[in-house]
Amino acid sequence: MALDPQLAALYAQRATAGIRPLYTMSLDEARAADLAAIQAASGSPEPVHEVTDIELPGPAGPLPARVYRPAGDGPLPVLVYFFGGGWTLGTIDTSDAICRSLTNAAGCLTVSVGYRLAPEHPFPAAVDDCFAALRRIAAAGRTGPLADADPLRIAVGGDSAGGNLSAVMTLLARDAGGPALTTQLLVYPNTDHRADTPSRRENTDPAFFNDKSVDWYWGNYLARAEDGDDPRASPLRAADHTGLPAALVITAEYDPLRDEGEAYAARLRESGVPVTLTRYPGMIHGFFAMAGTLDAGRRAIEQAATHLREAFAAAATEGK
Template sequence: MPLHPQAEALRARRASTGAPPLYTLTLAEARAADLADIRAAAGTPEPVAAVEEHRFPGPGGDLTLRLYRPEPPTLEQRSTELPALLYLFGGGWTLGSPDTSDAICRRLTNAVGCVTASVGYRLAPEHPFPAALQDCRAALLHLVERAGEFGIDPGRLAVGGESAGGNLSAALTLLLRAEGGPALRHQLLVYPNTDHAADTPSLREHDDPLLFNRRSVAWYWGHYLADRADAASPYASPLRAATLAGLPPATVLTAEYDPLRDEGEQYAEALRAAGVPVELRRYEGMPHGFFAMTATLDAAAEAQAYAAGRLREALWEAGREVPR
C-alpha cells in the first residue's frame, strides 16, 4: 500500500523543516537530533508507579540501569514478585540512551504489569561490537542476581527492543543459550537488524532521504563493526547463527517502508523453521521507527498494545493471575 497518510504527513513536515538525514551530521548532532525527534513523536510519557536509577558494574565500567514499576498489585493472591522485561533502546548502536525508550518503557510497564529495565549500554564507534551486547548481558545478569531486592521473579523474564535494540535482543538470546541461561520467556523484536550482509528487496528499494533508508543502515553498521570480520558473527548478525533451535518464543514486528523489513521477516521465518513459536506482524504503510511515534501515528499505539499483549501472555501464564 502507499505510505500511510499519517506517515506521509510526518515525511512532509520533515521536508518543510529541511532537517538533514542523521547520517550527514556529526555524532553529537545526530545524537541530539535523534532524541529530540523521538521525544516529539512519542508525546507525553505515561506516569508509572515509580522510576528508579541504579548503577552497577559492567564489563567496561559502571552502567546505568533504569527500572520502571507498575502500580502496586490489587488483585487478590497475586505474587508480590513481578515479571521483568529488559528493554533495549534503538539507535543503530550509535545513538540513543534510556531516555530514547522512556515513553515505550512506561507504556509497556503499565500494559504488561511488569518491571521494565532499560540499560545505558555503551555506544559505537567509541565502543564497537561486542561492547553493547556485553553490557546488555551484564544488565540481565544483574537483574537476576538482585531479583529479590528488585521484587522481580527471575523465572519470568523477557527481552525486547527496536531496531538495534531488536538486534541486541536477538543476539542476547543466542548468547544466553550458549551460556546455559538465564532462561527467557519471550523475545520482542521490533524491526531488528539481523544480517550485515543482507541484500534484500526492501534494503535496495528504500532510499528516501526523508526516511530511514539503506544509507542509514550502512552508516550505523559502519560505526558498530570496527572489524569487518565480526559481521559474520551470529552475535552481530543473528540470521547467520548455525541454528536458532531452543530460543525463546518470539514476537517480530516489521514495517512496510523499512529497509530492514525483509531481514526481520526472514529471521521470523528462520525461527519458525527451527521450531521456535513466532508471531510475525507487518505494519503496512509504516516507516522504520514508527513504533515509538504514539503521538503521531495511530499504528504505533496499536503495535505497542499488541506487543504488550504478547508479553502479558508470556509473562503471566502458567497459572499466575493476569493483571487487569
C-alpha cells in the same frame, strides 16, 4: 500500498523543514537530533507508579539503567529493554515513553539498560554490556528496585539495534545455560550485516531511515567488516536457532530492515520456535517510538504489551 496518511503528512512536514539525515551530521548533532525527534513523536510520557534510575555492573564499569514499576505487589515479571539507535545513538531516555507504556499495559517491571555506544566502543562492547546487565537482573540477591523481579519470568525486547541485541541475548543465554527467558520482543531488528534484500534496495528516500542509514550504523558498530559475520552481531547467521524463547517480531512495510526481520522470524519458526510476525502496512522504521503521533505506533505498543502479558501469564501457570 502507499504511505499511511499520517506518515504522508509527516513526510510533507519534514520536506518543508529541510530536515537533514542523521548520517550527514556529526555524532553529537545526530545524537541530539535523534533524541529530540523521538521525544517529540512519542507524545507525553505516561505516568508510572515508580521510576528509579540505578546502575548495574558492566564489564567496563557501571551501566546506567532505569527501572519502571507498575502498581501492585511482587514478585513481578520483568522486561529487559534495549533502546534503538544503530548502536550509535540513544540513551535510556530514548526508550522512556515506550518503557512507560509497556510497563503499564503489560503489568511488568521494565528495566531499560544503557550500553556503550559505537564508534567509540565498537562491537562487541554493546553485546557484552547487555548480557552482563541481563545476568545481573536475573541473579539472586537483588536489592532496591529489582528486589521484586521474578527470575522465572524475564523477557527481552528492543527496537532496531535494541531488537538486534535482544535476539543476541537469547542466543547467549541459551548457550550459557541461562538466564531462562520467557519471550523475546523484536521490533524491526537488524539481523544480518550482509543482508542484500529488496527492502534494503527499495528504501532509499533520505527523508526517512534508509539504506544509507543502515550502512552508516553498521560502519560505526563494526571495527572490521568481517566482525559482522559473528552471530553476536548478525543473529541470522547463527548456526542454530533451536531452543530459543517464543518471539513477537514486528516489521514495517517501508523499512530497509523489513526483509531481514522477517527472515529472522522465518528462521525461528523453521527451528521450532513459536513466532508471531506482524508487518505494519504503510509504516516506516521508527514508528514504534512514535505512538504520540501515529495510530499504528499505538497499536504496535498495544500488541507488544498483550504478547508480553500473555507470555508472563503462561509462564506463571507453568511454574505452579
